[in-house]
Amino acid sequence: MENLPLNEQDFIPLGASASEGEVLAGKPMTYWQDAWQRFRKNKVALFAAILLVIIALFTIFGPAICGYDFTAQNVKIRNQAPSTEHWFGTDSLGRDLFARVAVGGRVSIIIGICGALIVGVIGCLYGGLAAYFGGRVDMVMMRIVDILSSIPNLLLVILLSVVLESSSIPTLLFAMTITSWCGVARIVRAQMLQINRSEYVMAARIMGVSPVKIVLTHFIPNTISVIIVNLTFRIPGFIFSEAFLSYVGLGVAAPNTSWGTLASAAQSTLLFYPYQMLFPSLFIALTTLSFTLMGDGLRDALDPKMRR
Amino acid sequence: MWKYILKRLGYMLLTLLAVVSITFLLVHTIPGDPFTSMVEDLPEETRQLYMEKYGFDKPLIVQYVRYITQLLTGDLGASLRYPGRKVGEIVAQYAPVSASIGGLALFMGVVLGLTLGILAALKQNRWPDRLVMVIALLGTAIPTFVIAAVLQYALTVTWPVFPTTGYGTWKHLVLPVTCMCVSPLASYARYMRSSVLDTANQDYILTAEAKGVDRFHIVTRHILRNAILPCITMICVSVGGIFSGSFIIEKIFAIPGLGKYFISAINDRDYSVVLGLNVIFTGIYVMAMLLSDILLMLCDPRLRLSNDK
Amino acid sequence: MEPLLKVENLHVRFASYAGNVHAVRGVSFEVGRGEVLAIVGESGCGKTVTAKAAMRLLDRTNAIVDKDSRIELDGQDMLHMPRRKLNTIRGKDISMIFQDSMTSLNPTMTVGKQIMENLLTHTSMTKGAARKRAKELLELVEIPDPEDRLDCYPHQLSGGMRQRVMIAIALACDPKLLIADEPTTALDVTIQAQLLDLLGRIKEQNGMSVILVTHDLGVVASFAQRVQVMYAGQIVEHGTVEDIFKRPKHPYTWALLSSIPGRALSSKSELYALKGTPPDLRRPLIGCPFAERCEYCMGICKKQCPSETEVSEGHSASCWLCHEFAPKVQPPRIFGGNE
Numbered sequence: 001m002e003n004l005p006l007n008e009q010d011f012i013p014l015g016a017s018a019s020e021g022e023v024l025a026g027k028p029m030t031y032w033q034d035a036w037q038r039f040r041k042n043k044v045a046l047f048a049a050i051l052l053v054i055i056a057l058f059t060i061f062g063p064a065i066c067g068y069d070f071t072a073q074n075v076k077i078r079n080q081a082p083s084t085e086h087w088f089g090t091d092s093l094g095r096d097l098f099a100r101v102a103v104g105g106r107v108s109i110i111i112g113i114c115g116a117l118i119v120g121v122i123g124c125l126y127g128g129l130a131a132y133f134g135g136r137v138d139m140v141m142m143r144i145v146d147i148l149s150s151i152p153n154l155l156l157v158i159l160l161s162v163v164l165e166s167s168s169i170p171t172l173l174f175a176m177t178i179t180s181w182c183g184v185a186r187i188v189r190a191q192m193l194q195i196n197r198s199e200y201v202m203a204a205r206i207m208g209v210s211p212v213k214i215v216l217t218h219f220i221p222n223t224i225s226v227i228i229v230n231l232t233f234r235i236p237g238f239i240f241s242e243a244f245l246s247y248v249g250l251g252v253a254a255p256n257t258s259w260g261t262l263a264s265a266a267q268s269t270l271l272f273y274p275y276q277m278l279f280p281s282l283f284i285a286l287t288t289l290s291f292t293l294m295g296d297g298l299r300d301a302l303d304p305k306m307r308r
Numbered sequence: 309m310w311k312y313i314l315k316r317l318g319y320m321l322l323t324l325l326a327v328v329s330i331t332f333l334l335v336h337t338i339p340g341d342p343f344t345s346m347v348e349d350l351p352e353e354t355r356q357l358y359m360e361k362y363g364f365d366k367p368l369i370v371q372y373v374r375y376i377t378q379l380l381t382g383d384l385g386a387s388l389r390y391p392g393r394k395v396g397e398i399v400a401q402y403a404p405v406s407a408s409i410g411g412l413a414l415f416m417g418v419v420l421g422l423t424l425g426i427l428a429a430l431k432q433n434r435w436p437d438r439l440v441m442v443i444a445l446l447g448t449a450i451p452t453f454v455i456a457a458v459l460q461y462a463l464t465v466t467w468p469v470f471p472t473t474g475y476g477t478w479k480h481l482v483l484p485v486t487c488m489c490v491s492p493l494a495s496y497a498r499y500m501r502s503s504v505l506d507t508a509n510q511d512y513i514l515t516a517e518a519k520g521v522d523r524f525h526i527v528t529r530h531i532l533r534n535a536i537l538p539c540i541t542m543i544c545v546s547v548g549g550i551f552s553g554s555f556i557i558e559k560i561f562a563i564p565g566l567g568k569y570f571i572s573a574i575n576d577r578d579y580s581v582v583l584g585l586n587v588i589f590t591g592i593y594v595m596a597m598l599l600s601d602i603l604l605m606l607c608d609p610r611l612r613l614s615n616d617k
Numbered sequence: 618m619e620p621l622l623k624v625e626n627l628h629v630r631f632a633s634y635a636g637n638v639h640a641v642r643g644v645s646f647e648v649g650r651g652e653v654l655a656i657v658g659e660s661g662c663g664k665t666v667t668a669k670a671a672m673r674l675l676d677r678t679n680a681i682v683d684k685d686s687r688i689e690l691d692g693q694d695m696l697h698m699p700r701r702k703l704n705t706i707r708g709k710d711i712s713m714i715f716q717d718s719m720t721s722l723n724p725t726m727t728v729g730k731q732i733m734e735n736l737l738t739h740t741s742m743t744k745g746a747a748r749k750r751a752k753e754l755l756e757l758v759e760i761p762d763p764e765d766r767l768d769c770y771p772h773q774l775s776g777g778m779r780q781r782v783m784i785a786i787a788l789a790c791d792p793k794l795l796i797a798d799e800p801t802t803a804l805d806v807t808i809q810a811q812l813l814d815l816l817g818r819i820k821e822q823n824g825m826s827v828i829l830v831t832h833d834l835g836v837v838a839s840f841a842q843r844v845q846v847m848y849a850g851q852i853v854e855h856g857t858v859e860d861i862f863k864r865p866k867h868p869y870t871w872a873l874l875s876s877i878p879g880r881a882l883s884s885k886s887e888l889y890a891l892k893g894t895p896p897d898l899r900r901p902l903i904g905c906p907f908a909e910r911c912e913y914c915m916g917i918c919k920k921q922c923p924s925e926t927e928v929s930e931g932h933s934a935s936c937w938l939c940h941e942f943a944p945k946v947q948p949p950r951i952f953g954g955n956e
Contacts (some may be wrong), residue, residue: 011942511720518708609724
C-alpha cells in the first residue's frame with residue numbers, strides 16, 4: 001500500500017457532501033419474496049413440492065390415462081400382476097389398480113388437505129377470539145380446549161364413525177377434526193398474545209397506526225407462517241388417520257375408495273399378491289414424506305428468526 | 309407445588325367427567341339398541357324385559373345419573389352381550405397383554421428414539437445424522453400396518469423366524485413390538501434432535517465451554533438435561549395412549565388384547581363395554597398428562613418455583 | 618516483560634448464505650500483565666468476535682479463523698492447540714464474562730453447582746471443598762447470604778446478582794486474563810457502577826489482566842489503562858486512556874466521544890449522533906472503512922486504506938489526517954483538555 005505515490009491533491013477535503021452515502025446493502029425484499037428465495041434454495045423441499053404436484057396430477061388424470069373405470073369389474077382378469085395392460089395389476093374383482101390408486105388418492109389427499117384447512121380455520125377463529133377477548137373469556141375458552149384435547153383422539157374418531165353410521169367423506173372429516181383443531185387454537189392464541197405484547201406493536205400503536213393496518217402488517221404475517229407450517233405437518237396426520245380408519249373397517253364406503261382402504265383390502269392376500277399392497281402403501285408413504293419434507297422446508301423458509 | 313398438583317387433579321377429574329358424558333351421550337344416540345343388533349328376532353316381550361332390567365326405558369338423564377353414581381363406586385358396568393361379564397374383569401384379563409406389548413414398544417421407542425436423536429444432533433450434518441434422519445422420515449411416512457405386513461411377510465413366511473400371529477412366548481412379542489415402536493421412535497428421534505440442537509446453541513453452553521468443561525460433560529451435564537425437558541410431555545402422551553395405540557397391531561397379529569376387544573365391542577354394539585373401556589383409556593391418558601405436569605415440574609426448577617408462590 | 622496475550626493479524630469470517638462476512642480484519646494487539654485493555658466500538662464492529670476468538674469459542678460456529686492468524690496466551694499458541702489442552706487453559710488461565718446473564722447461566726443448574734463446576738474441572742478439590750470455595754467466591758462478589766444463594770437457580774436472582782455470579786464463575790480459578798464482554802450493558806446505571814467498582818477492586822487484589830469489551834466509552838475512563846477503538850473489524854486507534862480521551866486522533870473516536878451524553882451536556886452542546894451505518898462487511902473494502910461517514914473525508918480516504926501512524930509512544934491511529942500532507946483539522950471542542 002505504501003508504495004503508491006501520494007500527492008497533496010489527494011488530501012483535499014471532500015466536504016460534507018461526500019459523507020452522505022448511506023447506501024443500502026441490497027435491494028429490499030418483502031417477507032414473502034425472501035421466504036420464497038430461501039425455500040427455492042432448499043433442494044429437498046423443492047423436490048418434495050414437485051413430487052406432490054406430480055402425485056396430484058396423477059390422481060386427477062390417472063384414470064383417464066389408463067382408460068379403465070375404477071369400479072369396472074372383470075372376473076377374467078382377477079389378481080393380475082402389473083403388466084403393460086394393467087400398470088399396477090388388478091385386484092381380486094379384476095378392477096384396474098392404477099385407476100383405483102389414482103381415485104383413492106383423490107379421497108386421501110382431499111381428506112388430508114380439507115382436514116388441515118378445517119382445523120386451521122376453526123383453530124384460527126377460536127384462538128384469535130380467545131386472544132382478542134382475553135381475561136375470563138380467554139380462560140374459559142382455553143380450559144375447554146384443555147379438556148377437549150385430553151380426550152384420546154383415536155377413541156373419539158372411532159366412536160363418532162360408529163355413531164354417525166355413515167362413511168362419507170364429510171362424516172370422516174367431521175369425526176377427525178372434532179378435537180384436533182385444539183392444537184392450532186393454542187398455537188394461534190399464544191402467537192397472538194406474544195405479538196400483542198411485543199414492542200413493535202406497541203410502537204405502532206403509539207405512532208397511531210390504525211388497528212386494521214396493525215393487524216395486516218404485524219399480526220397476520222407473523223401468525224400465518226406459523227400456521228402454514230403447522231398445517232403442512234398435519235396433512236400427513238389426516239391421511240394416516242383415514243388409512244387407519246379404513247383399516248379398522250370404518251373408512252370410506254364402497255364404491256368409493258382410498259389408499260388406506262386399498263392397502264387394507266390387500267392385507268389378506270399379501271402373501272400371494274404383494275403388489276396390491278405395494279402401490280397404495282407406496283403412495284401413502286411418498287405423499288406423507290413429501291408433506292413432511294415440504295413442511296421442514298417451509299418452516300426454515302418462513303421462520304422470521306432465521307432471517308439474516 | 310402441592311396446590312398446583314391439586315389443581316391439576318381437579319382438572320383431571322373434570323376432563324374425565326366430560327369424556328364420560330360425551331361418550332355416554334354418543335353411545336346412547338346410536339340408532340337402535342344392543343338387543344336388536346344382537347339377536348335378529350328377539351320377541352318383543354323379552355326385549356322389553358331386557359330394556360327394563362338394564363334401565364334403557366328410563367329417560368336419558370336418569371340413566372346418566374345412575375351410570376355416574378355407579379362409576380363412583382368403582383363399578384365400570386357389565387357387558388350386555390355376554391351377561392355376567394363385568395368390564396372390570398375384561399380389563400383385568402386383557403389389559404396385561406396390551407400393556408406388555410405397548411409398554412415394551414414404548415420403552416424401545418423412547419430409548420432408541422432419544423438415543424438416535426441425540427446422536428444425530430451431535431453429529432449434525434455428518435453421515436450418522438443423515439442416516440438417522442432418513443430412518444426417522446421413513447418411520448413417520450410409512451403406515452404401521454404396512455410395516456407390519458411387510459415384516460410379517462418377510463420374517464414369518466419367506467424366512468420363518470417368528471410366529472405369524474398369537475401371543476405367548478417372547479418370539480410372539482418381537483414383531484408386534486418392533487412394528488409398534490417404529491413411528492414413536494421416529495418422532496422422538498426428530499424431536500430430540502431439534503431439541504438438542506436448539507439447546508446446544510444456547511448462551512449457557514458457551515459459558516460452559518469458556519469454563520473449560522470438556523465436550524462429554526457439556527453434553528451430559530448441560531445439553532441433555534435441558535434438551536429432554538420438551539420431550540417429557542411427548543413421552544407422557546405416548547404413555548397415555550399405550551392401549552389405544554395398539555388397536556391395529558393387535559388386530560394384525562391376532563393378539564388377545566384390550567384394543568382388539570374394544571373394536572369387537574364396537575362392532576357388537578356392546579355399549580356398556582365401550583363406555584367402560586373408554587373411561588379406562590381416558591383415565592390412563594389423563595393420569596399420564598398429570599404425570600407429565602409433575603415430572604416437568606420436578607425437572608424444571610423454573611416451573612417448580614413459580615408455582616410455589 | 619513478555620505480554621500476557623498477543624493477537625497477531627486476526628481475521629475472522631462468517632459463512633452465511635448471502636456471502637462471507639469478514640467480521641474481523643487483521644487485528645493485532647497485546648495485553649500486558651495486570652493491564653486493563655478496553656476494546657470500544659459500536660455494535661457489529663467485531664469486538665465480541667475478537668474476544669471470543671481469543672477464547673476459541675468460535676470453534677463450533679460457522680466462523681472461519683484465517684490460517685495465519687495467531688493468538689498466544691503466555692507464549693502458548695491458542696489457535697492450534699488440541700482441545701484437550703485448550704480445556705485445561707480455558708476457565709483456568711483465561712475466563713470470560715458474557716453480556717446477558719439470563720441466558721448465559723444454565724437454567725436447570727443451581728448457581729453453586731455452576732461455580733463448582735469450574736473448580737472441579739480444573740483442580741483436584743473435593744466437592745465439599747469446592748462448595749466452600751464457591752461460597753467464598755460469592756462473598757468476594759458481594760452477594761448477601763452466600764450460603765443460601767448457592768442453592769438458588771439463576772431465575773431466582775436479579776440481573777445484577779446473576780452478573781455477579783457470572784463474575785464469580787469467571788474468577789473461580791484465579792485466571793490470569795479475564796475477558797469481560799459488555800458485562801454491564803444489560804444492567805441499571807447504579808448497578809453498572811457497583812459492578813465495575815467490584816471488578817476493579819478484585820483486579821487490584823489478584824493482579825489479573827482484563828479485556829473489557831464495551832460500546833460505552835463512559836465506562837472505560839474509570840476502569841481501563843489502555844483503549845483500543847475498533848471499527849468495521851479493524852483497530853482504528855489505540856492508546857492510553859489519557860491519549861484517547863484527551864488527544865484523540867481518529868474522527869471515529871471523536872464521534873464516539875461526542876456521543877457520550879454526560880460530556881455533551883457539560884459542554885452545553887447538542888448531543889451528537891453519528892450518521893449512517895457501518896459498511897457491509899460482506900464486501901471487500903477499498904479505502905478507509907470510515908470514509909463514508911467521515912466529516913473530514915478526503916480524496917485519498919476513498920482510494921487507499923490508511924496505515925497505522927504512531928502519534929506518540931503507544932498511541933497510534935489509522936487515519937490519513939495524521940499524514941504530513943493532510944490539512945490540520947481542529948477536532949470538535951468537547952474534550953476536556955484540547956492541545
